[in-house]
Amino acid sequence: MVMSYAEIAKQPEALRRTPNLGEWADERAGWSWDSVVAELDLPDGLVNQAHECIDRHAAASPDKVAMIWEGSDGSVERYSFDEMRRHSNRFANALAALGIGKAERVFFFTDRIPELYFACFGTLKRGAIIAPLFSAFGPEPVKERIERAEGSVVVTTPNLLPKINAIRSDLPSLRHVIVIAHRAGAEVAPEDLDYQELVRDASEEYEIERTGSEDWSVMHFTSGTTGLPKGAAHVHNAVISHYATGKYVLDLHADDVYWCTADPGWVTGTSYGMFAPWSNGVTNLIYEGGFGASRWYETIARHNVTVWYTAPTAIRLLMKAGSDAARRHDLSSLRYVMSVGEPLNPEGVVWGEDAFQLPIHDNWWQTETGAIMIANYIGMPIRPGSMGRPFPGIEAAIIDDQFQPVDEPMKEGQLALKPGWPSMFRTYWNDQERYDSRFKGGWYLTGDRAKRDADGYFWFVGRDDDVINTAGHLVGPFEVESALIEHDSVAEAGVIGKPDPVAMEIVKAFVSLAAGVEPSERLRRELTRHCRERLGPGVAPREIEFIDTLPKTRSGKIMRRLLKARELGLPEGDTSTLEDD
Numbered sequence: 014m015v016m017s018y019a020e021i022a023k024q025p026e027a028l029r030r031t032p033n034l035g036e037w038a039d040e041r042a043g044w045s046w047d048s049v050v051a052e053l054d055l056p057d058g059l060v061n062q063a064h065e066c067i068d069r070h071a072a073a074s075p076d077k078v079a080m081i082w083e084g085s086d087g088s089v090e091r092y093s094f095d096e097m098r099r100h101s102n103r104f105a106n107a108l109a110a111l112g113i114g115k116a117e118r119v120f121f122f123t124d125r126i127p128e129l130y131f132a133c134f135g136t137l138k139r140g141a142i143i144a145p146l147f148s149a150f151g152p153e154p155v156k157e158r159i160e161r162a163e164g165s166v167v168v169t170t171p172n173l174l175p176k177i178n179a180i181r182s183d184l185p186s187l188r189h190v191i192v193i194a195h196r197a198g199a200e201v202a203p204e205d206l207d208y209q210e211l212v213r214d215a216s217e218e219y220e221i222e223r224t225g226s227e228d229w230s231v232m233h234f235t236s237g238t239t240g241l242p243k244g245a246a247h248v249h250n251a252v253i254s255h256y257a258t259g260k261y262v263l264d265l266h267a268d269d270v271y272w273c274t275a276d277p278g279w280v281t282g283t284s285y286g287m288f289a290p291w292s293n294g295v296t297n298l299i300y301e302g303g304f305g306a307s308r309w310y311e312t313i314a315r316h317n318v319t320v321w322y323t324a325p326t327a328i329r330l331l332m333k334a335g336s337d338a339a340r341r342h343d344l345s346s347l348r349y350v351m352s353v354g355e356p357l358n359p360e361g362v363v364w365g366e367d368a369f370q371l372p373i374h375d376n377w378w379q380t381e382t383g384a385i386m387i388a389n390y391i392g393m394p395i396r397p398g399s400m401g402r403p404f405p406g407i408e409a410a411i412i413d414d415q416f417q418p419v420d421e422p423m424k425e426g427q428l429a430l431k432p433g434w435p436s437m438f439r440t441y442w443n444d445q446e447r448y449d450s451r452f453k454g455g456w457y458l459t460g461d462r463a464k465r466d467a468d469g470y471f472w473f474v475g476r477d478d479d480v481i482n483t484a485g486h487l488v489g490p491f492e493v494e495s496a497l498i499e500h501d502s503v504a505e506a507g508v509i510g511k512p513d514p515v516a517m518e519i520v521k522a523f524v525s526l527a528a529g530v531e532p533s534e535r536l537r538r539e540l541t542r543h544c545r546e547r548l549g550p551g552v553a554p555r556e557i558e559f560i561d562t563l564p565k566t567r568s569g570k571i572m573r574r575l576l577k578a579r580e581l582g583l584p585e586g587d588t589s590t591l592e593d594d
């Protein structure tokens with residue numbers, strides 16, 4: 014097996030660290046969330062994520078580099094914890110001056126630029142909620158999310174502003190659009206607010222709002238099988254889990270340079286792109302550019318990244334580029350590589366050994382859990398293909414259809430968690446009923462199917478629903494179907510995830526056409542364009558197939574399960590509820 018304690022001890026001195034987590038079983042037996050809390054600075058029962066991540070460290074080590082930022086053009090900027098404190102204070106003051114108060118939703122629709130991070134922490138200091146959006150979204154997903162959360166503010170950049178302008182008149186709750194224009198050298202229109210101007214006139218000092226553990230902090234949208242995306246809302250208490258998992262799963266040490274490749278538009282990009290490293294006071298690399306094997310390796314080498322958290326799709330693309338591409342760069346600073354978002358194939362784990370002389374450690378969690386729940390720890394032998402074992406403070410189980418734990422090893426069931434960990438989501442915004450439906454028999458139901466082996470390692474089987482996982486991003490079929498149906502030529506649409514060797518799944522749409530419309534290559538292209546414009550390239554279908562009629566239940570619901578079985582040439586299963594032709 015890979016990387017036991019003894020093997021870590023054999024590593025070169027420069028890379029060797031005593032893992033923060035001791036033997037898994039011992040840590041689990043003696044676990045106490047209270048002792049984690051004791052390491053944080055939570056005066057009078059108050060907790061604020063920005064205080065834990067920024068101000069606490071600005072007081073202790075003001076000049077330590079908090080953020081190394083590398084822009085798409087290769088320029089590099091560095092910000093100390095104290096600079097982060099002052100920049101975020103300015104934004105908190107700017108929000109106060111605009112009359113933005115506690116628990117109001119501030120959306121972020123920007124590229125990964127330093128101001129995004131300053132403004133996010135400023136918003137948290139103000140006691141308002143940050144709601145980051147993926148910058149590759151089209152106007153439709155942006156509109157749905159702001160509408161659902163009744164967002165008051167959007168912070169954006171000139172390149173993305175046209176998408177906001179396209180939907181603005183449909184969003185009565187939206188009071189302010191703040192544009193970070195100075196990096197692009199752009200002018201700000203009179204109806205918008207200029208970020209630079211707002212912060213220039215604002216004070217560098219700000220007294221953080223007195224937020225308690227249950228005050229709202231972060232909202233991320235996640236896709237379900239039915240309906241539009243739901244806003245999973247988290248509270249400031251979540252930082253306890255971010256800190257603990259940063260310390261014990263990411264194994265962060267004071268001198269690490271850490272890089273998480275996820276965008277803050279997805280929960281990994283906030284929990285592990287911001288809160289876990291900064292609550293641990295670690296130097297965090299923010300890389301604005303997109304994927305590119307050589308580019309990524311150069312980035313690791315240039316900044317001496319030691320701990321790297323990425324995703325299976327990226328790892329599969331790196332594997333395609335070959336181990337030699339990795340060996341052409343000096344990656345000797347790396348000491349620990351992790352992955353999340355989709356199952357990491359055993360070949361990926363082992364490939365890490367070949368390319369980096371380090372195995373890749375898979376871990377599992379989701380938007381709703383707010384932090385890592387199951388992991389392969391640095392000091393624990395990896396079982397390639399397994400997600401690992403539960404975090405010490407977490408109880409995970411495989412449960413049957415009656416919500417009873419299944420003790421038999423390797424028996425498939427739904428993966429469930431005992432509620433109550435600090436970063437557990439607290440509601441789906443304006444949809445408490447759906448939230449409640451995720452808790453049954455004393456368990457939180459994850460919606461994933463899995464197995465557990467005799468040694469307590471969990472093995473992912475698949476989703477329990479029709480949600481598509483494409484390159485680690487969840488896509489709700491309903492959202493895509495709705496966009497297709499908006500087109501005049503489309504009568505009905507059914508959308509599934511089609512297996513793909515790189516992205517795990519791609520979005521595939523089956524479309525039946527309106528009366529009198531004939532299928533054609535031109536129409537297929539037109540529908541693709543229509544979806545890309547509305548939804549953005551990450552959500553729009555990669556394949557569209559025309560079919561005469563879609564299989565439906567007698568109650569009229571499209572049977573996506575059947576579309577998928579047919580696509581894969583698998584048995585169709587129980588079709589007793591299928592509508593007669």
Ligand code: AMP
Nearest residue numbers: 353354355356376377378379380473487
């Ligand atoms: P999200 O809420 O967008 O972060 O997506 C969470 C979902 O991604 C989980 O419920 C799983 O279906 C999938 N997922 C995340 N990490 C893993 C992993 N390590 N192995 C398998 N599936 C994963």
